[in-house]
Amino acid sequence: MTTRRDFLAGTALLGLGGASARAARAEDPWGRKFEAALASDPALLGWASAARERLDCPDLAIEGRWPAGLEGTFYRNGPGCHETGGRRLHHWFDGDGMVQAFAMSGGRVRHSGRFVETRKRVAEKEAGRMLWPAFGTAVADPAPLTGPDTVNAANISLLHHAGELLALWEAGSAHLMAPDTLETLGPKAWSSELAGAPFSAHPKVEPDGTLWSFGYALHQGLLALYRIDPAGRVTTVGTIGVKDLGMVHDFAVTARHVVFVLPPLVFERERAEERGTFLDGHVWRPELGVRVLAVRKEDFSQRRWWQLPAGFMFHFGNAWEDGGAIHLDYCLAPDASGLTKTFREIMRGVWSPPTGPTRFAQVTLGQGDAVEQRVASLAAEFPRVAPDVVGRRHRHVYSLAGDPAIRPGERSLGLDRAVRWDTETGDTQEFSYGSGFLPEEHVFVPRAGSRSETDGWLLGTALDLRREATQLAVFDAARLGDGPLAVARLPYPLPLGFHGIYVGA
Numbered sequence: 001m002t003t004r005r006d007f008l009a010g011t012a013l014l015g016l017g018g019a020s021a022r023a024a025r026a027e028d029p030w031g032r033k034f035e036a037a038l039a040s041d042p043a044l045l046g047w048a049s050a051a052r053e054r055l056d057c058p059d060l061a062i063e064g065r066w067p068a069g070l071e072g073t074f075y076r077n078g079p080g081c082h083e084t085g086g087r088r089l090h091h092w093f094d095g096d097g098m099v100q101a102f103a104m105s106g107g108r109v110r111h112s113g114r115f116v117e118t119r120k121r122v123a124e125k126e127a128g129r130m131l132w133p134a135f136g137t138a139v140a141d142p143a144p145l146t147g148p149d150t151v152n153a154a155n156i157s158l159l160h161h162a163g164e165l166l167a168l169w170e171a172g173s174a175h176l177m178a179p180d181t182l183e184t185l186g187p188k189a190w191s192s193e194l195a196g197a198p199f200s201a202h203p204k205v206e207p208d209g210t211l212w213s214f215g216y217a218l219h220q221g222l223l224a225l226y227r228i229d230p231a232g233r234v235t236t237v238g239t240i241g242v243k244d245l246g247m248v249h250d251f252a253v254t255a256r257h258v259v260f261v262l263p264p265l266v267f268e269r270e271r272a273e274e275r276g277t278f279l280d281g282h283v284w285r286p287e288l289g290v291r292v293l294a295v296r297k298e299d300f301s302q303r304r305w306w307q308l309p310a311g312f313m314f315h316f317g318n319a320w321e322d323g324g325a326i327h328l329d330y331c332l333a334p335d336a337s338g339l340t341k342t343f344r345e346i347m348r349g350v351w352s353p354p355t356g357p358t359r360f361a362q363v364t365l366g367q368g369d370a371v372e373q374r375v376a377s378l379a380a381e382f383p384r385v386a387p388d389v390v391g392r393r394h395r396h397v398y399s400l401a402g403d404p405a406i407r408p409g410e411r412s413l414g415l416d417r418a419v420r421w422d423t424e425t426g427d428t429q430e431f432s433y434g435s436g437f438l439p440e441e442h443v444f445v446p447r448a449g450s451r452s453e454t455d456g457w458l459l460g461t462a463l464d465l466r467r468e469a470t471q472l473a474v475f476d477a478a479r480l481g482d483g484p485l486a487v488a489r490l491p492y493p494l495p496l497g498f499h500g501i502y503v504g505a
Contacts, residue, residue, distance in 0.1 A: 030348040031088035037349025042465045043411040046438050046496035047346055049081040050098055055113030057490055064486030066107045067457060067474060069447055072504040073179070074102040074459050074472065077167055078497020079155045080115055082347065085129035091136025091279060092343040096121045097155030097167055099182050100494060102472050105505065109472065109488040114182035116154035116167045116175050136344055138276035147196050148172035149187055156201035157499035161211055162232030170201040170249065179503070190226070191234045197224065202250040206391050212253050218267040221245045225258060225300060238300040246282050252319035252328055253391040257294040259319050259328060263312045264288035265336045284336055286310035292365060294326060306365045308373060312336040317383035317397040318390060325366045329397055329423060331381050332361040351411050357404040360397070360421060378428070379404040379414045382441035386453040396453040397421040398444050401430065418442045418460055420480050429480045438463040438496060444477055445502045454478040459502060463493055470494040
């Protein structure tokens with residue numbers, strides 16, 4: 001039987017100290033290279049740090065008319081600072097989390113941005129330098145690691161559950177945040193057994209309020225699975241042994257199953273100890289293909305496996321089942337080069353496109369080994385669905401999208417539009433931001449009493465490179481192609497982040 005102590009001892013970021021010291025003694029030129037590149041290339045603005053530790057704008061300038069029924073707060077999370085102690089970090093995923101709050105009331109929008117004051121951030125500010133290795137940045141003379149939360153950046157996404165606002169990482173605790181002030185209240189312990197245990201950046205909240213999450217311990221080849229009730233009480237915990245396991249960023253749920261899709265990016269402890277970072281401990285092994293694991297919710301020992309061709313995926317739209325078949329949609333890349341190359345090189349001001357685009361994919365997992373995979377032509381990422389269809393049959397998926405062909409020398413991530421996919425017909429409706437914008441994840445917000453996946457609004461931020469400022473746009477989700485109903489503009493840019501949620505007033 002695996003104990004909490006065993007699980008924490010096996011978390012992937014432990015035991016990298018000695019290698020980090022060897023890997024990072026040379027002078028670091030990344031900051032100078034990035035600043036020089038930024039001076040001539042405004043498209044790099046999204047990877048600059050926030051201008052201030054605290055950001056506030058009490059009344060955003062609004063073009064158009066803000067919908068009267070949209071009363072609440074749109075929260076986003078992502079790395080807010082890409083330097084520590086004057087040293088440029090080496091991967092987009094490394095910076096300390098900064099939560100952005102767009103509060104909407106009476107047709108007006110105000111903004112505030114605050115860093116998540118994790119144990120890591122507080123200690124490194126006091127020391128004036130990096131103390132521990134990050135996801136993709138090694139460090140000389142690291143301080144001792146005592147558990148996952150020692151290096152918790154709380155910089156990926158957010159969750160609102162049982163009245164609590166939580167900033168999420170994926171290899172450590174969620175962090176409680178005050179919804180109104182964004183004050184950091186400390187790590188969340190769901191139970192004494194789960195204190196300090198890894199908690200997913202992409203938990204799934206079903207329509208009845210049941211929360212599913214997971215963590216991983218790569219040294220031991222373990223996935224841990226948690227079920228939490230609508231009141232925030234842990235009701236089920238279990239572990240699953242998986243051979244050749246690597247970073248698992250997202251998952252899906254259906255009415256009866258929890259579904260993991262395991263790409264062939266495999267963690268090797270010796271490699272991590274030699275190279276000094278969690279990212280560099282991974283190796284691409286396409287001969288393994290993509291393995292899909294479905295676990296019965298009521299009995300974790302009941303499992304089904306399928307095999308798909310090699311590929312890499314970060315994010316899932318939704319999953320549902322019909323009889324013995326499971327239907328799943330996600331965004332599929334040919335390999336992990338975006339993670340291992342593109343998102344690293346951008347930190348020194350170099351545009352290095354991945355091997356190929358990430359595309360919207362639909363998969364049907366049938367009886368036995370039967371699988372069917374359909375891949376769209378457009379590039380796509382950050383898929384989201386209406387909250388009322390999580391784990392249930394759905395028709396529409398919202399995402400960012402773009403032209404799959406990135407031309408040589410093009411300074412873009414290839415995602416320039418917001419799209420609504422019709423999973424039954426294959427049709428799309430889209431709004432293109434055009435050149436000069438870097439859009440971020442868009443989130444569907446249902447109207448009160450909504451009974452449709454398009455009856456509501458789509459909210460999303462974008463960095464306007466011409467104005468050097470971030471904007472928040474709101475669309476009628478049913479008429480996305482008509483463009484924004486209104487746009488609220490900040491007077492300053494925000495660093496590009498990852499994920500957001502909407503919380504009604």
